[in-house]
Amino acid sequence: MRVACTSDIHIDLNGDAVLDALVARVRTVAPDVLIIGGDIATGAATYLKTLLALKEVTPRLLIVAGNHDVWNAPEAIAQGLDSWVRLDKLLPALCAEAGAELLDAGPVEIGGIGFAGSLGWYDLTTREHILDAPIEAYREGVWGGLRWTDHTYAVWKDPEGAPMAMEDVARVLRERLQAHMKALTTRRIVVVTHTLPFIEQIHRKEHPGWRFVNAFMGSLPLGDVIRADPRVVLAIAGHTHLGSDLRIGRFRALVTPLGYNKEWKGTTPGAAVANALKVIEL
Numbered sequence: 001m002r003v004a005c006t007s008d009i010h011i012d013l014n015g016d017a018v019l020d021a022l023v024a025r026v027r028t029v030a031p032d033v034l035i036i037g038g039d040i041a042t043g044a045a046t047y048l049k050t051l052l053a054l055k056e057v058t059p060r061l062l063i064v065a066g067n068h069d070v071w072n073a074p075e076a077i078a079q080g081l082d083s084w085v086r087l088d089k090l091l092p093a094l095c096a097e098a099g100a101e102l103l104d105a106g107p108v109e110i111g112g113i114g115f116a117g118s119l120g121w122y123d124l125t126t127r128e129h130i131l132d133a134p135i136e137a138y139r140e141g142v143w144g145g146l147r148w149t150d151h152t153y154a155v156w157k158d159p160e161g162a163p164m165a166m167e168d169v170a171r172v173l174r175e176r177l178q179a180h181m182k183a184l185t186t187r188r189i190v191v192v193t194h195t196l197p198f199i200e201q202i203h204r205k206e207h208p209g210w211r212f213v214n215a216f217m218g219s220l221p222l223g224d225v226i227r228a229d230p231r232v233v234l235a236i237a238g239h240t241h242l243g244s245d246l247r248i249g250r251f252r253a254l255v256t257p258l259g260y261n262k263e264w265k266g267t268t269p270g271a272a273v274a275n276a277l278k279v280i281e282l
């Protein structure tokens, strides 16, 4: 089975030229399964347009949500809309309309391989303790002139309507992923998360802002869930726009994001897409 994967395609920011380049590349690669590991687009219209274009060139399109995909406009949040509505209602409806399969909603089995996935979330377990930032700075997402934008646009509420702590969001999504993995009957499993599950995937830089943002990159208990299942052969993640290709115990842990075009340093969309879209034979 030929699997192609990437993440963080951000089509609302990168534009149609990048989508066209991605579609052309997928057509050339001709995968049996295409996986997009989240951060497809903020906004339903661009999200749907992207999925429809990709579904034209692949028989199976597997998706996980990214944090940017569950953002709401401040006016919508003021009216009571939260990110659970996006994750559990809007994105499944858009995926169904496009013929894509949202792994956050449930696992799939294709040709003897199981695919389970989740947005995942962050819980400060990837925080850099060397940084002298108080815990309130992480809770508010504001420190040293920096603002972590999820705290403005991705608001999660509990059934009583109270805002949920990021640790609780991470726990709920981790438990969902665990249940999805358990439901798979295959001998091999591919796990896809948007946020990072392994500390080895966190890029260290001395810049204080970078260190602050690393707290919002992932969740190590999420990695424990993936590591605990001996059937896992591949774990794909995104969220960071710096790729990595590691071996974590028995399996390969791959991060292969496209990222923002402003990060490409003069590279053309075609070259950026060719570099980001990795092909794996399983």
Ligand SMILES: [Fe+2]
Residues within 6 Å of the ligand: 008, 010, 039, 066, 239, 240, 241, 259
């Ligand atoms: Fe991203």
Ligand SMILES: [Fe+2]
Residues within 6 Å of the ligand: 039, 066, 067, 068, 194, 238, 239, 240
């Ligand atoms: Fe992200």
